[in-house]
Amino acid sequence: MNLFSPLPLRSVALRNRIAVSPMCQYSATEGRANDWHLVHLGARAVGGAALVLAEATAVEPRGRISAADLGLWEDGQIEPLARIVRFVEAQGAAAGVQLAHAGRKASVHAPWEGGGPLAPREGAWTTVAPSAVAFDGLPPPTALDDAGIRGVVDAFAAATRRARAAGFRVVEVHAAHGYLLHQFLSPLSNQRSDAYGGGLENRMRLVREVVSAVRAEWPESLPVLVRISATDWVEGGWTIEESVELARTLHPLGVDLVDVSSGGLVATARMPVGPGYQTGFAERIRREAGIATGAVGMILSPEQADHVIRTGQADLVLLARELLRDPYFALRAAKALGHDVPWPNQYGRAK
Numbered sequence: 001m002n003l004f005s006p007l008p009l010r011s012v013a014l015r016n017r018i019a020v021s022p023m024c025q026y027s028a029t030e031g032r033a034n035d036w037h038l039v040h041l042g043a044r045a046v047g048g049a050a051l052v053l054a055e056a057t058a059v060e061p062r063g064r065i066s067a068a069d070l071g072l073w074e075d076g077q078i079e080p081l082a083r084i085v086r087f088v089e090a091q092g093a094a095a096g097v098q099l100a101h102a103g104r105k106a107s108v109h110a111p112w113e114g115g116g117p118l119a120p121r122e123g124a125w126t127t128v129a130p131s132a133v134a135f136d137g138l139p140p141p142t143a144l145d146d147a148g149i150r151g152v153v154d155a156f157a158a159a160t161r162r163a164r165a166a167g168f169r170v171v172e173v174h175a176a177h178g179y180l181l182h183q184f185l186s187p188l189s190n191q192r193s194d195a196y197g198g199g200l201e202n203r204m205r206l207v208r209e210v211v212s213a214v215r216a217e218w219p220e221s222l223p224v225l226v227r228i229s230a231t232d233w234v235e236g237g238w239t240i241e242e243s244v245e246l247a248r249t250l251h252p253l254g255v256d257l258v259d260v261s262s263g264g265l266v267a268t269a270r271m272p273v274g275p276g277y278q279t280g281f282a283e284r285i286r287r288e289a290g291i292a293t294g295a296v297g298m299i300l301s302p303e304q305a306d307h308v309i310r311t312g313q314a315d316l317v318l319l320a321r322e323l324l325r326d327p328y329f330a331l332r333a334a335k336a337l338g339h340d341v342p343w344p345n346q347y348g349r350a351k
Contacts, residue, residue, distance in 0.1 A: 003306040004339040007050070007315060009223035009256050009292075012094050012169050014050035014316075016341070017309050018330045021296050021318035022053045022098040022172070022227075024065065026110035031058065031071025033080040041084050044323055045091035046344055048330030051316070052088045054081065056100035056174055059152075059159040062125050063101035063180065066110050067118070072099065072159040078166045085167040091344065096170030097163050098227065099156055099214070103180030104129035104141035104189070130184045130206075131191040136267035149196065149206060152180070156210045160217040171218055172225035173211055177264030181207050182229055185246070186238040186265050204246055208253060215254040223256040225294070230262045230281035233269040240281055247289035258285055259294040259318060275300055276308070283313035294318050302333030 007014040020041070027036045037054070045052050058064040058071040071077050081097070088095040106127045107118050117138050118124035128148060129141035144152065156173070163171050175181035183189040184206045190197050196205050207226075215224055230243045247258045260282040263271050271277070278297035286293040295314035298321075299305050305317045323329055334341040343351045 001309055001312075003302070003309050003317070003337060004334060004341065005309070009170070011221040012223055014094060015092060016048070016050045016330060017316050018049050018305065018333070019051035019294065019316055019318045020044045020049045020053055020323055021320040022055045022174075023320050023324070024055045024069065026066050026068040028068050028070045031061075031064070031069065031073065031077045033070055033077075033084055037070070037080075038084050038087060042087045042091070043327040045088040045093035046347075047323075047326075047328035048334065048341060049093055049319075049323070050330075051094045051096055051170060053096040053098055053170070053172060053318075054084070056098050056102075056179075057159070059099055059101055059155040062106060062128060063103070063155070064106055065102045066108055067123055068110060072097070072162040072166075073155065075162065078162050081168075082166040089167070089169075092342075094169050095167065096172060096225070097166075097168045098172040098174050099159050099163065100174035101152060101155070101180040103127065103183045104133070104135045104138065105178055108138065129180065130189060130196060133189055133191060135178065135189075143192075152206070153209050153213050157213040157217050160214045164218065169222055170225060171214060171222075172227055172259060173207075173214055174227050175207050175210075176227045176229040176259075176261045178229070178266075179264070181210060182238070182265055185242070186232055188232060188234065188237045189265060200242055200245065204249060207246065208249060211250060211253050211255060224254055225257045225259050226250055226255050227259040227261060229264055230260050230278065230285070232265045233263050233271050234266045237265060240284060243281065244285055244288045247285045247291050251289065251291045255291070257292040257294055257316065258289070259296065260285055260314070261296050274298060276304060279308055279313045286312070286314060292316070296320065302329075302336040305333065306337055
């Protein structure tokens with residue numbers, strides 16, 4: 001097994017084990033994709049990646065991180081994404097989408113605008129969370145009641161139906177980086193005393209309900225992924241041991257691969273960022289939970305990516321910043337590692 005071994009996920013056969021990690025572009029209008037998203041995602045498909053995952057796509061308007069996030073909360077958002085799916089798939093890549101709800105980290109400016117909270121005159125909205133505990137200086141959220149929780153589950157299900165209508169073949173549930181589902185998992189942000197708070201089983205309940213709702217709407221022949229943060233990197237927070245247990249419970253629900261990241265819940269957490277700093281989490285979950293995993297985070301070279309796969313640390317590598325620097329990383333990696341892979345006909349003279 002190596003970086004250029006095919007990876008079967010149900011009926012989807014990935015041509016290699018390189019995926020485009022979901023990366024927010026903060027460039028949509030009313031949740032609709034545009035030419036920027038087409039070129040951004042399409043270029044990485046042309047560049048040889050096997051799986052191209054569209055950025056965190058909000059399942060309801062209040063679940064957006066910013067007002068410029070992609071969305072799938074209404075039917076008018078389907079065709080702009082379908083246009084991108086058609087192009088990505090025509091290049092031999094599988095098109096996927098990450099469905100997300102930002103929870104208490106919503107209603108903020110884009111990063112290059114400072115990332116701070118929107119003002120009322122700028123269209124700010126009330127955020128929601130498991131508990132009324134604010135994140136890093138943002139306004140306190142409203143704690144979701146039972147009806148609100150049901151609404152979140154229903155919103156994920158409806159967005160899944162729209163994702164399929166757009167032609168996506170892979171769907172990923174975003175339960176990482178301090179967003180709503182992660183907020184329910186971590187005892188630092190979840191201070192509830194009902195069936196959705198307290199012990200691990202209760203804190204995992206919403207993630208499991210969302211995954212079950214997504215799986216019920218998604219064709220049995222197509223894969224479901226879940227992105228998690230393996231640890232909060234903070235004492236008393238979500239842990240790798242809990243991540244292993246969560247992964248064990250997700251597999252029987254029809255999850256095919258756990259995409260393993262970390263952090264995002266606590267702004268002041270000290271993370272030992274460096275090449276491959278999260279791959280050990282992916283390896284442990286893969287080994288102890290018996291489920292396929294994806295590794296992400298500071299995977300920078302073909303040799304490093306290949307090593308992750310060859311040594312069984314993960315089944316898939318997801319690249320983010322390196323693919324921003326080089327959309328053609330997969331083609332370059334194939335050459336560096338001695339694999340002869342097809343190039344687009346239009347680029348053949350450069351091979």
